[in-house]
Amino acid sequence: MLYLQAFYLIVFSVGFGGGMGLLFYARFGWAPSNGYLYQIAMEMEETGLLVGEWPDEQRTVRMLRKKEEGAEFYKIVSQSLNDRITQIHSYLHYILEFLRNE
Numbered sequence: 001m002l003y004l005q006a007f008y009l010i011v012f013s014v015g016f017g018g019g020m021g022l023l024f025y026a027r028f029g030w031a032p033s034n035g036y037l038y039q040i041a042m043e044m045e046e047t048g049l050l051v052g053e054w055p056d057e058q059r060t061v062r063m064l065r066k067k068e069e070g071a072e073f074y075k076i077v078s079q080s081l082n083d084r085i086t087q088i089h090s091y092l093h094y095i096l097e098f099l100r101n102e
Contacts, residue, residue, distance in 0.1 A: 038062075049073050 024031035041064060044050040049070035052062050066074075 044070070 020037050021031040021034055024037075041050065041052065041062065045052050045064075048067060050064045051067055052064045055061060055063050
């Protein structure tokens with residue numbers, strides 16, 4: 001889930017750095033460590049979902065953008081996650097109904 005949330009932020013924003021934690025907190029109400037976000041971004045670059053570049057010699061901010069494969073990946077994973085959450089919701093509904101009738 002965190003992987004999808006990080007990808008969501010990268011797809012809908014440009015750049016990566018200390019500000020990513022603020023974006024996470026504003027969007028989801030919590031933020032993982034920057035180190036973990038960097039790890040996820042590196043994995044996404046290595047698998048071809050993102051393209052990254054350093055805008056200057058200092059290497060303090062990593063600019064990331066999605067690739068076409070990344071956009072397709074996001075759609076597939078997002079739909080899969082949505083389907084799974086719908087199934088869990090339905091399952092919990094039946095459990096609650098069962099418990100109410102006991």
